[in-house]
Amino acid sequence: MKRFATIVALVALVLLAVFLLYPLALVLDASIRIDGTGAFTFGNYAAIVKSRYYLGSIGNSLLAAALATGLACAIGIPLAFCLARVDVPGRALLLTLASLPLVLPSFVSAYALVLLFGHAGVVTTALRGIGIPIGSIYGMPGIVIVFTLTLYPYVVMPVLAGFLAVDASMEEAARNLGGSQSYAVRTVLLPIVMPAILAGGLLVFVEALENFGVPAVLAEDRPFLAVDIFKLFAGESDANPAAAGALSVLLIACTALALLVQRHYLGKRRFSTSARSAPAKLSLTPGLRVAAAIMSWGIVIVSLLPFAAVLMVSVLRFRGPVLTWELGLDNYATLLSGSYRPLLNTLTLASVAAVATMLIGAPIGYVVARHRSRLSGLLDFIGMVPFAVSGTILAIGLIVAFNSGPLVLTGGWLILVIAYVVRKLPFAIRSSSAIVHQLDPSLEEASVNLGVSPSQTFATLTVPLMASGLVGGLVLVWITAASELSATVVLYSSRWATTTVVMYHAIEGTGAGLAAAAAAVLILVTAIPLLLINRRVNKQEATVI
Amino acid sequence: MTTIRIEKLTRTFDAVRAVDDISLDIAHGELFTLLGPSGCGKTTLLRMIAGFVEVESGSISFGDRRIDNLPAHRRDTGMVFQNYAIFPNHTVAENVAYGLKARKVSAADIKSRVDKALERVRLAGYGPRSPHQLSGGQLQRVAIARALVIEPAVLLFDEPLSNLDAQLRTEMRIEIRQLQQALGLTAIYVTHDQEEALAISDRIAVLRHGKVEQVDTPERIYRMPQTAFVAEFLGSTNMVPGVAKAFDGRNTQVAAAGTEFTVRGEIAAPGAKVLLSLRPEALQLSDGTDGPRVQARLALREFLGPMQRLHATLPDGTRLRVSALGGAAFDALPGAPLVLAYDPAQIIAFPAP
Numbered sequence: 001m002k003r004f005a006t007i008v009a010l011v012a013l014v015l016l017a018v019f020l021l022y023p024l025a026l027v028l029d030a031s032i033r034i035d036g037t038g039a040f041t042f043g044n045y046a047a048i049v050k051s052r053y054y055l056g057s058i059g060n061s062l063l064a065a066a067l068a069t070g071l072a073c074a075i076g077i078p079l080a081f082c083l084a085r086v087d088v089p090g091r092a093l094l095l096t097l098a099s100l101p102l103v104l105p106s107f108v109s110a111y112a113l114v115l116l117f118g119h120a121g122v123v124t125t126a127l128r129g130i131g132i133p134i135g136s137i138y139g140m141p142g143i144v145i146v147f148t149l150t151l152y153p154y155v156v157m158p159v160l161a162g163f164l165a166v167d168a169s170m171e172e173a174a175r176n177l178g179g180s181q182s183y184a185v186r187t188v189l190l191p192i193v194m195p196a197i198l199a200g201g202l203l204v205f206v207e208a209l210e211n212f213g214v215p216a217v218l219a220e221d222r223p224f225l226a227v228d229i230f231k232l233f234a235g236e237s238d239a240n241p242a243a244a245g246a247l248s249v250l251l252i253a254c255t256a257l258a259l260l261v262q263r264h265y266l267g268k269r270r271f272s273t274s275a276r277s278a279p280a281k282l283s284l285t286p287g288l289r290v291a292a293a294i295m296s297w298g299i300v301i302v303s304l305l306p307f308a309a310v311l312m313v314s315v316l317r318f319r320g321p322v323l324t325w326e327l328g329l330d331n332y333a334t335l336l337s338g339s340y341r342p343l344l345n346t347l348t349l350a351s352v353a354a355v356a357t358m359l360i361g362a363p364i365g366y367v368v369a370r371h372r373s374r375l376s377g378l379l380d381f382i383g384m385v386p387f388a389v390s391g392t393i394l395a396i397g398l399i400v401a402f403n404s405g406p407l408v409l410t411g412g413w414l415i416l417v418i419a420y421v422v423r424k425l426p427f428a429i430r431s432s433s434a435i436v437h438q439l440d441p442s443l444e445e446a447s448v449n450l451g452v453s454p455s456q457t458f459a460t461l462t463v464p465l466m467a468s469g470l471v472g473g474l475v476l477v478w479i480t481a482a483s484e485l486s487a488t489v490v491l492y493s494s495r496w497a498t499t500t501v502v503m504y505h506a507i508e509g510t511g512a513g514l515a516a517a518a519a520a521v522l523i524l525v526t527a528i529p530l531l532l533i534n535r536r537v538n539k540q541e542a543t544v545i
Numbered sequence: 546m547t548t549i550r551i552e553k554l555t556r557t558f559d560a561v562r563a564v565d566d567i568s569l570d571i572a573h574g575e576l577f578t579l580l581g582p583s584g585c586g587k588t589t590l591l592r593m594i595a596g597f598v599e600v601e602s603g604s605i606s607f608g609d610r611r612i613d614n615l616p617a618h619r620r621d622t623g624m625v626f627q628n629y630a631i632f633p634n635h636t637v638a639e640n641v642a643y644g645l646k647a648r649k650v651s652a653a654d655i656k657s658r659v660d661k662a663l664e665r666v667r668l669a670g671y672g673p674r675s676p677h678q679l680s681g682g683q684l685q686r687v688a689i690a691r692a693l694v695i696e697p698a699v700l701l702f703d704e705p706l707s708n709l710d711a712q713l714r715t716e717m718r719i720e721i722r723q724l725q726q727a728l729g730l731t732a733i734y735v736t737h738d739q740e741e742a743l744a745i746s747d748r749i750a751v752l753r754h755g756k757v758e759q760v761d762t763p764e765r766i767y768r769m770p771q772t773a774f775v776a777e778f779l780g781s782t783n784m785v786p787g788v789a790k791a792f793d794g795r796n797t798q799v800a801a802a803g804t805e806f807t808v809r810g811e812i813a814a815p816g817a818k819v820l821l822s823l824r825p826e827a828l829q830l831s832d833g834t835d836g837p838r839v840q841a842r843l844a845l846r847e848f849l850g851p852m853q854r855l856h857a858t859l860p861d862g863t864r865l866r867v868s869a870l871g872g873a874a875f876d877a878l879p880g881a882p883l884v885l886a887y888d889p890a891q892i893i894a895f896p897a898p
Contacts, residue, residue, distance in 0.1 A: 002599075003616070445597055446630035448618045450644030450695060457618075464634050 023397025031245030057223035068147030076155030084163035105483035107213025112306030155200035162196035210390035212486035314520035318513035331517035353420035361428025369433035391486030435469035554603035565755035581752035623692030638672030803861030818897035
């Protein structure tokens with residue numbers, strides 16, 4: 001058993017070293033050298049500290065992430081409480097819809113905001129027509145709104161689990177011992193939910209900080225870290241890889257710090273999520289119930305509205321950049337008239353990446369969950385590093401690492417797949433180790449005891465038992481890879497452009513209709529598989545003992 | 546022929562010595578039980594034999610073949626797990642066939658051997674069923690069939706009955722014992738249930754803090770415990786501290802609990818502190834005939850059906866449990882005086898710690 005775990009861990013560590021740590025090391029290296037001569041310097045960092053533009057960039061990114069975190073908590077916690085404790089009509093549907101923004105591409109939501117409230121937006125023009133001026137949504141306000149509306153599920157999901165984890169008897173005991181309802185909330189409910197709030201909040205913070213697509217669409221000329229890194233590295237006029245490296249290192253430092261705080265905090269406080277009897281629904285006055293329902297449904301609908309708007313706009317005709325109210329499939333015709341290639345690329349790359357991610361992630365997740373050792377601890381830690389690294393930075397590292405030398409990958413499809421696999425690996429590892437935790441270890445021991453080797457036991461017994469969960473993970477990786485923008489836009493070559501790239505360039509240029517069609521395709525591509533597995537997973541769960 | 550030799554086996558987890566320098570010899574065809582409270586190291590020892598816990602030092606041999614450096618899947622042991630570990634994604638027959646397939650047995654042989662194994666555990670015809678259609682007792686039988694069918698060198702049982710209800714537990718232990726004897730297999734059985742251990746074993750090793758306290762037949766373990774721990778762990782004995790007096794050539798008098806007990810043999814030098822073990826069934830309500838006896842008072846009476854347990858208070862307040870037959874007409878109220886008779890040969894003395 002130990003040998004199997006050691007082999008898996010070593011292979012995984014080698015892969016991660018080559019495709020994650022080595023590229024990151026090169027980015028770090030670039031940040032401490034003078035561009036061109038290669039001499040050692042801290043000058044790049046000094047230049048950043050001295051530059052008002054870059055300090056503004058860092059400040060804007062941190063401020064947007066912090067505001068988004070606060071707002072996501074402000075709407076996520078009440079929503080989680082309502083889902084857990086109030087009899088909201090359509091609760092099951094609400095729960096499904098509330099998780100959707102996590103997998104729908106956030107820059108599509110940002111683009112919808114532009115379509116509706118931008119310079120030539122539908123709402124802007126309409127309001128201007130009747131004489132009401134409307135403030136600009138570009139820059140901070142729009143970005144914070146989009147982050148909040150697309151990332152709040154990160155708060156809802158763990159906090160909901162936390163609220164449900166409080167066994168009914170806990171609250172009853174608190175009441176029985178003479179505590180008031182609010183005392184019970186303060187002494188029992190909140191302490192249990194607090195780590196979940198922090199965990200979810202920090203995830204929102206990290207995701208918002210790293211996000212490239214949303215500021216790329218909405219920042220206009222205001223500086224944001226993720227966009228500036230991209231421009232400094234890939235920009236035609238003002239390229240400065242050393243400065244890009246230095247900014248990357250600072251961004252990684254911020255996200256890594258947030259993740260370490262989260263890990264440290266969660267490591268000390270674990271709450272059981274196995275309440276024997278879920279806490280009772282609160283008996284509210286009809287007025288409060290209606291208010292709770294309106295608030296819950298309101299949050300979810302508003303967060304999904306941008307996606308609906310994009311779908312709608314995509315079937316309207318554009319005259320130049322101006323939207324008309326004529327129905328028509330012209331946008332889709334434009335999208336596909338160029339070539340089917342980008343769509344095909346999206347589907348192919350996502351499929352290859354999803355399968356590869358699960359093939360690599362499942363054994364790692366298994367080893368991390370089952371075989372506690374120093375090696376697997378190291379693997380667990382390094383496997384989570386991609387969380388702290390934005391797609392843009394990883395892509396830059398990959399380009400620097402594999403542009404020359406023994407292994408040249410730039411310009412091909414493989415480098416895109418590698419970027420997707422590395423970025424989605426933490427998710428694959430987390431989800432498969434979560435499944436393994438639910439499997440009784442004695443099942444594997446029984447197999448080994450009966451004479452089947454550990455590696456064969458993993459392949460023939462453990463994997464089939466994990467199957468339903470792995471399928472879910474596979475589909476989620478597929479979805480997020482299909483809508484990946486930040487790494488793709490750095491790594492793609494014209495032969496391997498994807499739908500996200502087409503949409504990005506259409507937004508940058510004047511192809512408003514084209515962008516809407518591409519965005520709509522991305523929504524469909526991500527939403528359809530999700531609906532399919534929702535059914536499949538439910539069916540499978542029923543058959544698992 | 547499989548004899549098992551365990552020599553100077555040690556395993557520590559962090560600073561705890563889970564298995565501490567244990568040596569055991571187990572004869573072929575023997576059902577050998579590892580008995581002890583939780584945390585005594587019995588499960589660790591079993592898992593070391595199965596190959597799931599690494600040996601730190603010492604050795605394990607089956608016959609003259611040393612096996613402690615073989616990987617678990619090559620040790621040829623058949624283990625019955627506490628929670629059965631029946632593969633939920635396989636049918637009953639596939640579960641039983643699992644080890645045969647791993648041994649590359651031909652399909653035809655597998656079929657006949659699986660059928661025979663299921664028949665042996667009284668599950669003929671259950672092969673095509675899915676595990677979740679079976680009851681706990683049936684799953685237990687599948688687990689046993691799966692371990693037996695590979696004809697392992699050694700059978701290992703890890704508290705196999707602890708998840709069953711009381712009645713099924715007694716039935717299953719008889720089945721396990723009969724199968725093991727009929728097949729002549731060497732078996733190691735882990736349990737914390739002393740009654741189960743006494744009922745099923747050829748020999749028992751009582752473990753405590755990773756060390757062996759005593760290895761003996763069930764009768765000798767019960768009647769002649771070598772340590773106070775063994776005496777206390779097997780049967781709910783009464784431990785009474787006392788001080789030895791003079792030896793009269795046949796018995797030693799012991800002052801204890803405000804009265805005096807007569808113990809067979811010269812148990813200690815006069816004045817030495819001792820611990821007396823008085824089994825509840827070794828004490829009777831005196832019928833007036835001669836013999837050693839002590840005065841006590843009834844504190845509480847528990848009626849248990851076939852027997853009743855009397856809680857008697859000795860002159861200094863020490864409580865004693867006394868087993869009396871349930872059918873005997875006895876309806877004294879708490880506070881009533883009792884005269885307890887006993888056989889000096891049945892009292893065991895240990896040096897006080």
